[in-house]
Amino acid sequence: MASMTRRFSQLDVFTATPLRGNPLAVVHDAEGLSDAEMQAFAKWTNLSETTFLLPPTDARADYRVRIFTPDGEFQFAGHPTLGSCHAWLAAGGQPRDAQQIVQQCGIGLVPVRRDGTRLAFAAPPLRREPVDDILLAQVVDALGLPPGDLLSACWLDNGNRWIGLRVANASRLRALKPDHSRLKPLAKVGVVAEQDAEGAAGTQFELRGFAAPIGVAEDPVTGSLNASVAQWLIGEGLAPPQYVAAQGTVMGRAGRVHVHRDPVSGTIWIGGDVTPCISGTLSL
Known part of the structure; x- marks a missing residue:
């Protein structure tokens, strides 16, 4: 043409x-x-x-x-x-x-x-599924995440599929140095932690998104991942209905994702x- x-x-x-x-x-x-x-x-x-x-x-x-x-x-x-x-x-x-x-x-x-x-x-509507124990262990090891820091995990799929990991320490989250060659054949992985005193002011959570399977070692700010994480955390009572998440800090970015759950419809807006x-x- x-x-x-x-x-x-x-x-x-x-x-x-x-x-x-x-x-x-x-x-x-x-x-x-x-x-x-x-x-x-x-x-x-x-x-x-x-x-x-x-x-x-x-x-x-x-x-x-x-x-x-x-x-x-x-x-x-x-x-x-x-x-x-x-x-x-x-x-x-x-x-x-x-x-x-x-x-x-x-x-x-x-x-x-x-x-x-x-x-x-x-x-969008979210499907959550458990992660196979063997796969989860491989992902945690490839991330260099101490197993004791992992609080919970699940597959998150809203048309864009990630393994979601909730970890206990935002400082440890920022310090992760994944082996992307080992993550590539496994899955895209999103990691979230409650923000700490060293994190960005005015934010309640910090995220990182590792997308080696699609050729992106780390995504600076990921709307689909934040949408899934928000539905997960708010649905489990682990986050308030309105919050701001930081992403991209380690990459020198300052991504800010504004999450709001409508009290009438229950729709979560990103x-x-x-x-x-x-x-x-x-x-x-």
Whole structure:
């Protein structure tokens, strides 16, 4: 196919300060691109995710997004949801409902609402399953995590599948130096701890997300993981219905994920700032 000029955006998600969150590349008006072309461009950007905006195929949606890592396509991911929605709105997108945008992606429809100056997405339904003891032992060993620091573990799956680990010590969490070559054949792993006095002020939890199976040793800020962790922790009474989580500290980032459980509907909303960094065109 002959190349054509398309609008392009690059944004930093889950931060109000450029270069301190998780970058996202967004290709607007992506009709006509093949799966192979989308995958090749995502590999070329070498970001954790690149998204492609398309007209919806579901009449209830405002736009459709496809989400690619350098190695494959995701059915859902959090920071691409907020970043893509921000880019769609900035390009003149007009939602049917002024208070809520509806994104169509691989898992279906995801509501996104304006939460003051931030956007927030509704956490998709979560499946939790126990982790096989042998696999869990391998993961804990590959992380270099002392077994006594592990409080609980489970599979977390909202269209993006992680092993979730809850650990006792945020300082120890920040000090982890995983063997990513050993994690790669095992699973993506998200680790959470209650924040301590040495952590970021105003945050109640700290997370790290290790995604070696998809070629990302550590993800700076992970919306889908935070959505799953929030449903897990709040559902078990281990977190308040509203809190702020820090992620990316060890990488020199300052990701902030704003979690809020609606007291009426029970929906958990995952919010964050989005900061535009690059706007232009590309030939693709």
